[in-house]
Amino acid sequence: xxxxxxxxxxxxxKLGIDLRLLGMIGALAVLCIMFDLITGGRFxxxxxxxxxxxxxxxxxxxxTGMVFVIVTxxxxxxxxxLLGFIGMAAAAIQVHVLPDIVGLGHWSIWIIAAxxxxxxxxxxxxxxxxxxxxxxxxxxxxxxxxxxxxRGAMWWITQGQTVAPLDPSFRLMGGGADGTLGxxxxxxxxxVASIAxxxxxxxxxxxxxxxxxxxxPVWAEGILIALAAGLILGYxxxxxxxxxxxxxxxxxxxxxxxxxxxxxxLNHGVAIPVIILLGVTIVMTLVSTRTRFGRYVYATGxxxxxxxxxxxxxxxxxxxxxxLMGALTGISAIIASARLGAVDVGLGxxxxxxxxxAAVIGGTALSGxxxxxxxxxxxxxxMQTLQSGMASVGVDAPLQSIVVGMVLxxxxxxxxxxxxxxxx
Amino acid sequence: xxxxxxxxxxxxxxxxxxxxxAVDDVSVDLYPGEVVGLLGHNGAGKSTLIKMxxxxxxxxxxxxxxxxxxATIHNPRDARRYNIETIYQxxxxxxxxxxxxxxxxxxxxxxxxxxxxxxxxxxxVRKIMARLNPNFQKFSDPVSALSGGQRQSVAxxxxxxFDAKIxxxxxxxxxxxxxxxxMVSELIERLKSEGIGIFLISHDIHDVMHLCDRASVxxxxxxxxxxxxxxxxxxxxxxxxxxxxxxxxxxxx
Numbered sequence: 001x002x003x004x005x006x007x008x009x010x011x012x013x014k015l016g017i018d019l020r021l022l023g024m025i026g027a028l029a030v031l032c033i034m035f036d037l038i039t040g041g042r043f044x045x046x047x048x049x050x051x052x053x054x055x056x057x058x059x060x061x062x063x064t065g066m067v068f069v070i071v072t073x074x075x076x077x078x079x080x081x082l083l084g085f086i087g088m089a090a091a092a093i094q095v096h097v098l099p100d101i102v103g104l105g106h107w108s109i110w111i112i113a114a115x116x117x118x119x120x121x122x123x124x125x126x127x128x129x130x131x132x133x134x135x136x137x138x139x140x141x142x143x144x145x146x147x148x149x150x151r152g153a154m155w156w157i158t159q160g161q162t163v164a165p166l167d168p169s170f171r172l173m174g175g176g177a178d179g180t181l182g183x184x185x186x187x188x189x190x191x192v193a194s195i196a197x198x199x200x201x202x203x204x205x206x207x208x209x210x211x212x213x214x215x216x217p218v219w220a221e222g223i224l225i226a227l228a229a230g231l232i233l234g235y236x237x238x239x240x241x242x243x244x245x246x247x248x249x250x251x252x253x254x255x256x257x258x259x260x261x262x263x264x265x266l267n268h269g270v271a272i273p274v275i276i277l278l279g280v281t282i283v284m285t286l287v288s289t290r291t292r293f294g295r296y297v298y299a300t301g302x303x304x305x306x307x308x309x310x311x312x313x314x315x316x317x318x319x320x321x322x323x324l325m326g327a328l329t330g331i332s333a334i335i336a337s338a339r340l341g342a343v344d345v346g347l348g349x350x351x352x353x354x355x356x357x358a359a360v361i362g363g364t365a366l367s368g369x370x371x372x373x374x375x376x377x378x379x380x381x382x383m384q385t386l387q388s389g390m391a392s393v394g395v396d397a398p399l400q401s402i403v404v405g406m407v408l409x410x411x412x413x414x415x416x417x418x419x420x421x422x423x424x
Numbered sequence: 425x426x427x428x429x430x431x432x433x434x435x436x437x438x439x440x441x442x443x444x445x446a447v448d449d450v451s452v453d454l455y456p457g458e459v460v461g462l463l464g465h466n467g468a469g470k471s472t473l474i475k476m477x478x479x480x481x482x483x484x485x486x487x488x489x490x491x492x493x494x495a496t497i498h499n500p501r502d503a504r505r506y507n508i509e510t511i512y513q514x515x516x517x518x519x520x521x522x523x524x525x526x527x528x529x530x531x532x533x534x535x536x537x538x539x540x541x542x543x544x545x546x547x548x549v550r551k552i553m554a555r556l557n558p559n560f561q562k563f564s565d566p567v568s569a570l571s572g573g574q575r576q577s578v579a580x581x582x583x584x585x586f587d588a589k590i591x592x593x594x595x596x597x598x599x600x601x602x603x604x605x606x607m608v609s610e611l612i613e614r615l616k617s618e619g620i621g622i623f624l625i626s627h628d629i630h631d632v633m634h635l636c637d638r639a640s641v642x643x644x645x646x647x648x649x650x651x652x653x654x655x656x657x658x659x660x661x662x663x664x665x666x667x668x669x670x671x672x673x674x675x676x677x
Binding site: 207208210211212213286290291292294295296298299300301302303305306307308309310311312313369370 | 478500501504510515525538540544
């Protein structure tokens, strides 16, 4: 090994960033720069990055749940159909049911519909988990059945009719010009998030030091803090540079309480689905690394027998994991349906494959036991970047599928080689 | 010893799998501060018998008494409530997790907010390993990266950390070198002196003669007999294991 390579590795290991994370970020950066060069600077624009992050949200939210499913040596093929089913049901109640009960345009409609979507997902997921855990039908079969059942059930709710228009407040959760924090709130959000990230890094360092463990060198901690804050504030800055189109300006100005004058410039800011994704990512990361439930998920994936002998109820754990997957699918259903403003019977088609691919590209091993939440989110981002990039370059849809399919296989091969080399 | 209440009594235990009587009407007992060896060929039923005590299997019939009281053990969680700890032959470690996560699996230390406290757990593991196996240094690697002996010390540390009253060791020295085997026998001596009762499953007669007070021999799922180790020779035990023959004048309790 060359000395300079050694130094680089040493540098990153001191930072506590592993090679896999580095590889994923590198791949993402290469894709972005490549598409930007090919399109002559049309890819890395605030507008495109805004759309990219909004489009990623729905798949990424589900991918965080898919990590737990795959880590416990299961699979969920039903999430795309379930997303459609939940989206359709939530749309039907806010268009056909709730207006008759609380009145058309009532403020509570979006809340009831959203809670309904999440609960519906959790209950259906728990049911699938129960069949898998307690009746011991393989997850592949149960969720393959679910894949067909939910798509059929979705049709059944409205006999195949598209449901529209969704409640205006509900639609904010899908992003778009209205569904953002606006400039000021975005900055506040960015500052609060940066302070929280720095606080977490410092708290962890203090805790480690209090037990007498070796901590990272101060310069490494400093770089991490700068990276975290820079990433958050940089993103906010880019989103705050995306101007709102002229046509939408009067409407947005009114919504934000700004006087509409000639030459007024308003920017988008951070989209609400991105905030939702960030919240889900933080909560799921906490669950996976800091809770007993998360610990048991990984233990069960690593050695189910050992987990059972350690007193972990692995059957109930399966129910919980699938219920969580269902609840997250509910959240994604909200984002996806709100983004479109309407639900047709095609909603969520093929999403299960995008979600599984995102988790796997993000380093989740199908053999179980390994996988990270941030990896799955970055995996979703890579998939979406690839797809959007090819679309903006003008690659035909069939060729896009071919490329994405090959990239998936290649990414998993790289992962296998990496695992063999590191012995993890 | 016979005036004392036994720590564990397994009475008329039976279990069958698909018509095969893996354990057939076997009774053994264990007193505080005693090591009872369970001997027999592979498939004699010794591990199966003990898995009914550790909660891994539910018995078809029979009765388990702990300190003279009937105990209901349906799963490993029940067994832990009776302070029964088991070191399995397979070690039962989650290879993808580090030593601390394995040691505390199912009994994690948590912070006041209910989050698992990895740093506190690692700190505890460092303390116990300093006593048990001072050479152990890989605290943040997954246990798949450890040697056989190091993995064994994680499994042993897990069993002794939580104040076991009853310890089951299934072939504890099978994968160990001489140095680590010595560590295990010293550990057994120390645990004995603390009044812990130990079931030691082994197919190594020398281990049993050296470490145990009594030996119960099984063959084809049945109990051949229980003897005081000091009353018998290696050949007597061999005869029991191979021929199922009970030596004369060496009746155990």
